[in-house]
Amino acid sequence: MEDGRCSFFLTKKKRFCANSTLKGSQFCGNHNPKTEDRRVPCPIDPSHFILLENLEAHTRKCPLYKQVLALKSQSFYTKGINAGVEDEDGDATLSDPVPCTFNASESISSEYNILLEDSEGNELSVISSGDLIITSDMKRHAIYKMSIADFLALLSKIKSIHQAIFLNIEVSSVMPEACSRWLKKELKQALPFQEKHVLQQASILGNMEKFGLLQMPAGPEILEPGHNDSSESHSTTPAVVEFGAGRGYLTHMLTSCYNIKKVFLVERRSYKLKADRSLRQEQDVILERLRIDIEDLNLEAVESLSCVPYLAVGKHLCGPATDLTLRCCLREQYHNNKAVQSLSKCNLRGLALATCCHHLCQWKSYINKKFLRNIGVTKEDFHAITWFTSWAVDADHGSTLTDVIDRGLHLPNIDDAGLRGTDVESLVKNMKDLDRAMLGLICKEIIDIGRYMWLQDHGQDAKLVKYVSSDISPENHLLMAKCRNPV
Structure with missing residues (x-):
């Protein structure tokens, strides 16, 4: 030094x-250690901290300030348009909540991001614009504070709810002929991702074709990437909007196998090694990237999508992103009990969303809180259910998970030997792996069945399938929908 x-x-x-x-x-x-207690996260980029007294001056010169201004100046940006509200279906609940509270400070700034701490001084969460994000640490902390009796009652309640709403979610691993060149690796260029991703994406497209959202391309053979077909036979093929597009590899396969010529990629981050250049130059695709958070995307304000029929797709839409996408695409259906200001200028033909990361789901953004309330699930129950879902993906995803599917959930009994005098944390750690995995799977299904039922209740023919086996990906739920009475 x-x-x-x-x-x-x-x-x-x-x-x-x-x-x-x-x-x-x-x-x-x-x-300087003397200033550490006065530091708060930057409201523009929470990855770095500044002194509270310098906050106002810093926000005007933060390196990301201009970038944020550019994002917010987009015509299709509307802050929180798809965010949902805490009590959109009323305040009443149909059952008494299981004791499960969060010890977080209620003095939340509405202007800046600040840290929350629990009663023991442990850092729990970051607050943005006054919205409380319930993290996995907060969910675990609340569950571990429950009594043994309340915890076992919660597990029993979850098991009963799943039995009452049971939906036979079939395993539908479909490898379509349209994707045969990709599956057989008969491509001129090297695949930009692992084989397991090819299998997942091919099955998503295969299930979309089986469900009637896509049509097998006309002609004696499937076109490979790089082949330019300008025939008029594909002029009525709808556009595709991929949500949470990342590098755009799902769209890459979709356009090459089904001759889609107009795509919109929605992604809030910037990525390297994107498929955009190949899509534009080799496949002659009209591509537009919408760099924006799905929560703030007003799809009706995208001029180039106005009056254009489109399909909405998404692979591994993490946590609340699935709910945000449903609101974004089906705004009139979401507001069916409220005054709609204007008719939608978009024409959704169908959607296929692969759900993911259920442990990140939030009560505010969840699309079907009415369904949860009707089956007796409170906000606190929901937080616990989302935390349990991580146990499904923690399991062995080979033969063990197959065994889980074929067995029922065994709940620990309060009279079991060695259980008296323990706490919830000890009980959780001593649960059998198969029972933990089974509980996680049940909770994942409850969340996605609610989304499926919301689509059914709002004029859509919906289907929920497991599009690949769990050894390929434990996050294998695919939610599809199409309008019952298309215009």
């Missing part, structure tokens, strides 16, 4: 900070 340099050691970089020290201190302004 050089004289006059900060004495703070950066563990990730394995060196001391190179900034100059403050007068009379061994540390720079960023690492």
